[in-house]
Amino acid sequence: xxxxxxxxxxxxxxxxxxxxxxxxxxxxxxxxxxxxxxxxxxxxxxxxxxxxxxxxxxxxxxxxxxxxxxxxxxxxxxxxxxxxxxxxxxxxxxxxxxxxxxxxxxxxxxxxxxxxxxxxxxxxxxxxx
Numbered sequence: 001x002x003x004x005x006x007x008x009x010x011x012x013x014x015x016x017x018x019x020x021x022x023x024x025x026x027x028x029x030x031x032x033x034x035x036x037x038x039x040x041x042x043x044x045x046x047x048x049x050x051x052x053x054x055x056x057x058x059x060x061x062x063x064x065x066x067x068x069x070x071x072x073x074x075x076x077x078x079x080x081x082x083x084x085x086x087x088x089x090x091x092x093x094x095x096x097x098x099x100x101x102x103x104x105x106x107x108x109x110x111x112x113x114x115x116x117x118x119x120x121x122x123x124x125x126x127x128x129x
Contacts, residue, residue, distance in 0.1 A: 009114065009115060010113060010114065010115045011114075012113060012114040013112065013113040014111070014112055015109045015110070015111050015123060016109065016110050016112075017109055017110045018036045018037065018039055018107050018109055019036065019107070019108060020107060021033035021036040021073075021105065021106070021107040022105070022106045022107070023077055023080055023104075023105055024103060024104035024105070024106070025079050025080075025082070025083065025103050025104075026102065028079065030106075031077045031079050032077070033073070033076065033077055033080075033105075033107075034075075035073050035074035035075045035076075036071070036072075036073045037072040037073055037074065039069055039070070039071050039072070039107060039125075039127075040069060040070045040072075041068070041069045042069065042070065043065050043066065043067050043068065044065070044066050044068055045063050045064055045065040045066045046062055046063060046064075046065035047062065047063050048060050048061070049061050049062070049063060067127075069127060080103070082098075082100075082101050083100060083102070083103040084100065085097055085098045085099065085100045086098070102129050104126075104127065104128045104129070105126075105127040105128075106124060107124075107127075108122045108123060108125065109122065109123050109125065110122060110123075111123050
């Protein structure tokens with residue numbers, strides 16, 4: 001009989017921490033985003049939609065999946081305010097709930113495993129549109 005083993009050395013890996021965030025707005029160079037705490041990815045959609053003919057399922061189509069993410073940070077660069085719908089009207093006067101602009105973002109996370117601990121390898125994440 002085959003025996004299952006959940007503690008095989010080298011089979012566990014992990015990803016942790018968020019740092020080195022860079023914000024890209026349209027027509028501008030990348031801007032450093034210090035103070036990132038976490039970024040949670042939450043895709044939505046992708047549900048199956050069955051089609052029946054005379055009570056027999058003949059087709060199963062998946063809907064389009066939408067990407068969503070939540071950014072938690074201690075602060076944000078000034079360039080991000082227009083992406084969040086905040087527009088400066090006059091010196092010190094801001095209008096909120098305006099049309100949001102698209103932006104791109106990149107950040108990195110630390111990747112390790114149960115053998116080497118912290119090897120210093122990083123995974124770079126690219127978020128666009």
